[in-house]
Amino acid sequence: xxxxxxxxxxxxxxxxxxxxxLLTIDDLYVFAAATGNHNPMHLPREDGDGDGxxxxxxxxxxxxxxxxxxxxxxxxxxxxxxxxxxxxxxxxAHAGEEIRIHVxxxxxxxxxxVTLKTAIHRIGDxxxxxxxxxxxxxxPKYAAFEDMHLPGLVVQRHRHFEALxxxxxxxxxxxxxxxxPQEPNSLGGALLAAKESIITPILVGDPQKISAAAAESDxxxxxFELLAATHPRDAAATxxxxxxxxxxxxxxxxxxxxxxxxxxxxxxTNGLRVGRRFTHVFVMDVPGMPAPIMVTDAAIxxxxxxxxxxxxxxxxxxxxxxxxxxxxxVGVLSAVETINIGIQSSVDAAxxxxxxxxxxxxxGLVDGPLxxxxxxxxxxxxxxxxxxxxxxxxxxxxxxxxDAGNMLAKQLAYISHAEGAGLVLGARVPVILNSRADxxxxxxxxxxxxxxxQAHVCGTDMAEAPWQ
Numbered sequence: 367x368x369x370x371x372x373x374x375x376x377x378x379x380x381x382x383x384x385x386x387x388l389l390t391i392d393d394l395y396v397f398a399a400a401t402g403n404h405n406p407m408h409l410p411r412e413d414g415d416g417d418g419x420x421x422x423x424x425x426x427x428x429x430x431x432x433x434x435x436x437x438x439x440x441x442x443x444x445x446x447x448x449x450x451x452x453x454x455x456x457x458x459a460h461a462g463e464e465i466r467i468h469v470x471x472x473x474x475x476x477x478x479x480v481t482l483k484t485a486i487h488r489i490g491d492x493x494x495x496x497x498x499x500x501x502x503x504x505x506p507k508y509a510a511f512e513d514m515h516l517p518g519l520v521v522q523r524h525r526h527f528e529a530l531x532x533x534x535x536x537x538x539x540x541x542x543x544x545x546x547p548q549e550p551n552s553l554g555g556a557l558l559a560a561k562e563s564i565i566t567p568i569l570v571g572d573p574q575k576i577s578a579a580a581a582e583s584d585x586x587x588x589x590f591e592l593l594a595a596t597h598p599r600d601a602a603a604t605x606x607x608x609x610x611x612x613x614x615x616x617x618x619x620x621x622x623x624x625x626x627x628x629x630x631x632x633x634x635t636n637g638l639r640v641g642r643r644f645t646h647v648f649v650m651d652v653p654g655m656p657a658p659i660m661v662t663d664a665a666i667x668x669x670x671x672x673x674x675x676x677x678x679x680x681x682x683x684x685x686x687x688x689x690x691x692x693x694x695x696v697g698v699l700s701a702v703e704t705i706n707i708g709i710q711s712s713v714d715a716a717x718x719x720x721x722x723x724x725x726x727x728x729x730g731l732v733d734g735p736l737x738x739x740x741x742x743x744x745x746x747x748x749x750x751x752x753x754x755x756x757x758x759x760x761x762x763x764x765x766x767x768x769d770a771g772n773m774l775a776k777q778l779a780y781i782s783h784a785e786g787a788g789l790v791l792g793a794r795v796p797v798i799l800n801s802r803a804d805x806x807x808x809x810x811x812x813x814x815x816x817x818x819x820q821a822h823v824c825g826t827d828m829a830e831a832p833w834q
Contacts, residue, residue: 370510371443374478377504382470383441386489387432389424391461392521397428410461411528422461429459429496432467433484437502441469442480445505449479452498457488464489469500480504520654522783527651527658527811530689530787531562534814537821539566540615542798542813543605545627546598547620548575550583555800555809556618557585564813568593568614570601598622603630606638609795616816618798624665631793638793643667643677645792646799647685648775649815651807652784659742660686660762661778664771665799666790672714675764676727679718681791682762683730688822689815696722697741697760698734699770703752705735711766718764731755734764738774787811789819796820 372381391410398404403425407414410422430453437446459465466487473481479501486496542565547553553576556567569576569592580587593608595601601622608614617638619627631638646665649658662682667674679696686694698715706712715734722732733756739746744758752758765771778784785807790797796816800809 367514368510368512369439369444369514371445371505371508372441373445373508374442374474374480374504374506376508377442377471377474377480379471379474381441382468383436384466384468385432385436385440386464386466388464389459389461391422391525392523393428394422394424394461395521395523396519397425401427424459424461424463426453426455426458426496429465429486430498432465432486433469433496433498433500436467436469437482437500441471441482442502442504444509444511447503449501449503451484451500454497456494456497459486459488459495465495472499478503478506522653524651524653524785524807524811527785527787527807527814530814530818531564531810533690534564534817535562537564537817539563540817540820541566541568541608541613542616542618542816543568543570543608543614544618545601545605545620546571546575546595546622547579547618548572549579549621550585551804552620552800553579553585553587554583555804555806555813556620557587557590558806559810559813560590562810562813564810564817565616565618567591567618568608570595570604570608571598571620572596598626599630602627603633603636606630606633606636609638610636614795615820616795616798616813617793618813618816619800624799627797627799628666628790631797638795640792640794642681642792643674644790644797645674645678645681646788646790647682648771649685649689649787649789649811650775650778650784651786651811652778652782657691657761658689659760659778661771661775661786662762662764664765664768664775665788666768668768670767672717675714675718676721677792679722679727679732679762679764680729682764683727684822685789685791685815685819686761687729688819690818691761694730694761695756695759696730696732696734696762696764697736697756698732698764699738699741700735700766701737703735703737703740703750703757709735711735714766715764730762733757736760738763785811787815789815791819 406412408425469482482500484498544556544567559565605617645663648661700712712735733754741760747757788799798812
């Protein structure tokens with residue numbers, strides 16, 4: 367982008383400039399992080415004045431800084447320095463509103479300074495938000511600048527999960543058998559989801575350990591049903607019985623090994639099998655990405671064969687449909703984007719793609735083999751000459767095996783600051799699978815994803831995904 371200034375000698379009374387700016391939630395977070403001003407009036411989803419409404423008011427000094435943007439970028443432009451600025455706030459601006467910032471030269475002074483009238487109006491109703499006057503030192507000579515590159519800035523906000531939570535809150539809470547919530551994190555995750563009206567927990571496990579976890583976290587569990595089961599596998603079997611009797615519509619992992627949770631579910635008589643293999647999906651909210659990314663399978667199937675990969679793909683597509691993605695795009699990953707008979711994952715990827723073309727996998731577009739870069743980057747796909755509806759915009763990434771999946775999910779979490787919601791599919795009901803290291807948002811999002819999936823399976827109408 368080229369920017370140029372208007373030196374003092376060229377400025378005339380009546381010269382003006384303006385720009386438009388859409389105020390976003392990210393603006394509020396960036397301002398709070400940069401200034402240390404965490405006034406809840408200016409933070410999205412916070413009720414700063416106790417009236418029961420989240421205000422998301424744009425900070426006054428952030429609004430005022432946009433006047434400086436016009437002065438420094440347009441009129442007088444680069445080289446301008448402030449002397450003084452008066453600010454009169456007539457009303458407030460909020461995230462989601464578009465505003466117009468206007469400056470106009472009113473005086474020129476012999477010392478090289480210029481006075482400008484400044485004003486900001488809200489677009490739509492033309493309401494005056496800010497008025498004032500600026501006195502600046504105008505640049506003494508003409509200058510122009512080309513391609514001024516700044517470091518990229520990504521706000522570590524999980525807006526996709528926030529949208530999923532909003533949608534899940536509109537549904538009735540699903541009764542959920544929480545297996546062995548016997549330490550504060552696993553118990554707290556279930557109770558947090560209950561507080562948000564996403565699930566209704568049925569606590570299953572050792573009553574003494576559950577009570578101790580509640581006491582340690584200073585949590586009251588007297589309002590929740592508690593079913594005694596001393597051994598973890600007994601607790602998991604009890605959860606299966608709750609599902610089979612219609613009392614639970616989801617299962618949530620607490621403080622036990624995944625094997626102990628899943629083994630009773632695989633029982634042919636009393637388990638939760640419905641035909642497909644159990645597969646795991648991470649729904650990842652990666653800051654800066656335009657939509658969530660699903661990674662599968664990163665937790666259950668170690669070295670899946672082709673038949674297992676068919677179920678992995680189909681389960682992931684079904685979940686994506688439940689989340690509101692109209693036509694899920696599935697990128698089947700390998701080390702290369704061409705078929706190499708020496709790399710089995712590339713052969714499997716090609717077969718999965720052809721099976722989807724023939725209707726053996728339904729509900730989405732499947733393409734592979736794709737390398738990671740050309741699965742998620744249109745630029746990389748075009749550079750390599752790949753023409754595909756999936757390449758560069760995959761919603762679902764199918765990994766060759768558990769090693770690759772686990773590493774990919776953890777790289778997204780620890781390097782790209784993603785949050786991940788974990789779900790096991792292929793059972794009679796969704797199984798919420800969280801890690802002990804998962805934070806508040808991951809636990810909530812996992813419950814929300816389960817609720818949306820169960821609503822989809824039961825035929826509840828869901829709005830189109832907010833990121834489409």
